[in-house]
Amino acid sequence: MSYYDVDAILTDAQKLPCTFEIDVPGLGYLDGNPGGTIKAGTKLDLPLWLGVMLAVSTGNNPGSQPLVTLDFPAPLQQRVVNALKADPNSVDLRAQAPHFYPLGAQIMDLFEDDDIVDVLTETFRTRAARIADHAHNAQGALTDGADFLRGLDETERQLFRSAHEGPKGVKTWSQNLKKTT
Template identity: 60%
Template sequence: MAYYSPTAILTDSQKAPCTFELAVPALSPLNNGTAIQQGTKLDLPLWMAEMLAVSKPAGPSSSSLATLDMPTALGQRVMNALQADPKSVDLRSQAQWFYGLGERMLELFEEEEMVEVMTETFKQRALEIADKAQNTRSAQQSGGDGTDFMRGLDETERLLFRSAHDGSNAVKKWMDAVRT
């Protein structure tokens, strides 16, 4: 993602869990004014958690300041649910920028299974999104599963929906103009 991209900025602001490997009293504002001790776990913005995970303190210590853990939005429970039925998972409640978060975490962790699950999830959900984008009236009237699915779209999927919907409308307008 581009450095000045609003999508990249919003993705990097999502929370990621990290565990401090060293005591860092100077970062007490991150922990409600309490000094950070070794073993303290905090949910920090991804950009900050990543910087702490790659930073090494001066001196003989060879460990980093903190370890970055996989966010619960990309945890094993969510991956299992996505493998079972990708369309039934409310991605927006997991992370507003779910795919962006996954992309960033895959830059940091080598998780081949996660790559496969997220790719297959996007493919299956994209088909449903394209169908609903071309038939918005029927999607709105179906209620239940249709509207629940639409509410559960992350921001990437919402952009896909808008693009598919606008494209479908443009083709209809063009066809109408050609006929007259």
């Protein structure tokens, strides 16, 4: 991942529910109280990058509790996981998060939940087969798969583009090879 990777920047901007564990003076503007204090127990949706930084920070007291605890973001809540277990193709991942899989990967680095890792892996595997089918059969994709294709997250859209353009590249390479021999 590059520092200038737009997808990584947009993934880091995804909101993450956080609960403040201690009173934090000077951060009241995050809760709409400029110059105030965020009280312990306050729940806020913060960008992923900020939530992670606050979760690993203990302020000036090494060994004390972190400033915030992190919760699973809405795209990885139990209702979404249950829907993915039931039928991965029926879930509009783009509506959940435009960068669903990178968000899932970052969250799994934080929480290490094997059940969700298995669900995300199986979801990608199942949906990748359908994406490849639609990429190779563009007419069928337009007629019966339009809703499915609109619901692809950015990783799946890149997969679709690669699967769609790959055969064209092989055909061009093959034709160029025949010309030179």
